[in-house]
Amino acid sequence: MAKKRQLFECQACGYQSGKWLGKCPNCGAWDQFLELTASQQEVLKTTSKTASSTQKALPITEIKEERFARFSSNDSELDLVLGGGIVPGSLTLIGGSPGVGKSTLLLKIGGNLAKSGKKVLYVSGEESLGQIKIRANRLDANEERLFLLSEIKLEDVFDELYKEDFEVLIVDSIQTLYSEKVTSAPGSVSQVREITFELMRYGKEKEVAIFIIGHITKEGSIAGPRVLEHMVDTVLYFEGDANRELRMLRGIKNRFGSTSEVAIFEMTKTGLVSAKDISKKFFTRGEAGIGSAITVVMEGSRPIVLEVQALVAQSGYPNPKRSATGYELNRLTMLLALLERKLDLPFNEYDVFINIAGGIKIGETAADLAIIAAILSSFRNRAISKDTVFIGEVSLIGDIRDIYNLDIRLREAKTQGFVRAIVPKLPIEQIENIKCFEATEVSKLIDWM
Numbered sequence: 001m002a003k004k005r006q007l008f009e010c011q012a013c014g015y016q017s018g019k020w021l022g023k024c025p026n027c028g029a030w031d032q033f034l035e036l037t038a039s040q041q042e043v044l045k046t047t048s049k050t051a052s053s054t055q056k057a058l059p060i061t062e063i064k065e066e067r068f069a070r071f072s073s074n075d076s077e078l079d080l081v082l083g084g085g086i087v088p089g090s091l092t093l094i095g096g097s098p099g100v101g102k103s104t105l106l107l108k109i110g111g112n113l114a115k116s117g118k119k120v121l122y123v124s125g126e127e128s129l130g131q132i133k134i135r136a137n138r139l140d141a142n143e144e145r146l147f148l149l150s151e152i153k154l155e156d157v158f159d160e161l162y163k164e165d166f167e168v169l170i171v172d173s174i175q176t177l178y179s180e181k182v183t184s185a186p187g188s189v190s191q192v193r194e195i196t197f198e199l200m201r202y203g204k205e206k207e208v209a210i211f212i213i214g215h216i217t218k219e220g221s222i223a224g225p226r227v228l229e230h231m232v233d234t235v236l237y238f239e240g241d242a243n244r245e246l247r248m249l250r251g252i253k254n255r256f257g258s259t260s261e262v263a264i265f266e267m268t269k270t271g272l273v274s275a276k277d278i279s280k281k282f283f284t285r286g287e288a289g290i291g292s293a294i295t296v297v298m299e300g301s302r303p304i305v306l307e308v309q310a311l312v313a314q315s316g317y318p319n320p321k322r323s324a325t326g327y328e329l330n331r332l333t334m335l336l337a338l339l340e341r342k343l344d345l346p347f348n349e350y351d352v353f354i355n356i357a358g359g360i361k362i363g364e365t366a367a368d369l370a371i372i373a374a375i376l377s378s379f380r381n382r383a384i385s386k387d388t389v390f391i392g393e394v395s396l397i398g399d400i401r402d403i404y405n406l407d408i409r410l411r412e413a414k415t416q417g418f419v420r421a422i423v424p425k426l427p428i429e430q431i432e433n434i435k436c437f438e439a440t441e442v443s444k445l446i447d448w449m
């Protein structure tokens with residue numbers, strides 16, 4: 001008889017091996033390897049496959065489109081990032097560091113949905129019912145159709161689920177639940193995977209929309225959420241500093257929509273509310289300091305005017321320091337090298353620090369020009385005119401490249417009261433009240449500052 005293949009798995013990171021190991025070669029954790037049982041191996045196989053093998057191939061022309069009857073979460077920001085609302089039977093993972101606002105958002109959403117007639121179950125393994133009630137009072141989420149359950153055993157959660165016909169299930173958090181079927185500790189890779197698999201099976205069968213909250217620690221150690229990404233339909237991660245009021249909920253994966261949209265919230269006493277007038281949160285008008293420059297970035301379909309800051313200071317070290325918050329460090333190093341070459345500036349003797357206001361992370365290159373302007377402003381100790389925005393990508397050879405959605409960005413800058421824009425190329429249509437100047441090369445930038 002053929003011997004069953006043994007498979008061991010690190011409970012900290014999910015690394016798999018054919019034999020038991022003391023130390024995980026992937027994450028370095030000690031004594032974390034557990035042998036997977038036959039049924040766990042089965043779960044693994046099922047979750048890595050999307051269709052059953054008994055199905056027959058069909059010509060694409062004969063296949064009908066799937067229609068998703070979405071319903072609104074009654075929160076315009078969440079609807080936006082979900083791709084237009086909640087899909088029944090879908091499973092959404094919401095990750096983020098502790099204190100960022102996951103429970104706050106989902107309790108409020110639970111309240112919203114209950115108010116609109118949906119029957120919602122909120123399962124918490126983190127807090128007592130009394131604690132959640134206090135939060136619900138604050139968030140105005142006291143709704144008859146919102147049910148709370150304080151439970152950490154998955155089997156007991158299912159008992160409850162089968163008693164009533166809930167339409168939405170919220171699990172706070174995946175790391176606190178455990179299933180009796182798995183021997184390892186709550187929060188371990190086998191546990192979170194088994195629980196997610198069981199919930200997914202239930203959700204798809206009963207057409208229940210499920211939200212799972214997962215903690216992610218600062219170091220990015222993610223026994224949990226990351227190993228689930230490939231299983232679930234949608235993955236949203238919270239960004240933003242717990243000490244600041246702005247939070248961004250970014251789509252990482254979405255089987256039912258685009259991942260380019262970002263929900264932007266503000267943390268208030270009554271919970272996370274849609275950040276009205278988003279643009280005004282990321283810059284202060286009229287306070288142009290030395291080392292500060294304004295640009296316009298796109299977050300999904302929305303333009304955001306924001307301030308980038310640079311500090312350039314004579315270095316006391318043989319290797320000068322470079323640091324960037326909210327901007328890619330490699331890109332900063334590249335821009336500095338370019339400035340040394342093109343403008344003959346001795347940045348190898350200076351420390352350079354970059355910060356993006358409001359805790360936003362810039363993921364596009366259109367802010368390059370503003371970064372350079374801020375660096376030059378700090379280096380020359382001269383403030384830039386407070387009426388100017390800088391928009392443009394800088395290439396390795398020092399020319400300034402065209403960027404997409406220039407007209408949308410310029411209109412937003414105009415709305416926010418800016419009258420001058422330094423851009424790669426003049427827009428085809430002149431925009432009223434904002435004068436554009438074409439900067440084709442980094443060396444020309446100084447002329448406009």
Ligand SMILES: Nc1ncnc2c1ncn2[C@@H]1O[C@H](COP(=O)(O)OP(=O)(O)O)[C@@H](O)[C@H]1O
Pocket residue numbers: 096097098099100101102103104105138242267268269270
């Ligand atoms: N009474 C309150 N008023 C305003 N904000 C509060 C209040 N209580 C808690 N918060 C905010 O809510 C945050 C906690 O959010 P929470 O949803 O519990 O985070 P998570 O579930 O992601 O760990 C705290 O960081 C705090 O900023």
Ligand SMILES: [Mg+2]
Pocket residue numbers: 102103104126172
């Ligand atoms: Mg919480």
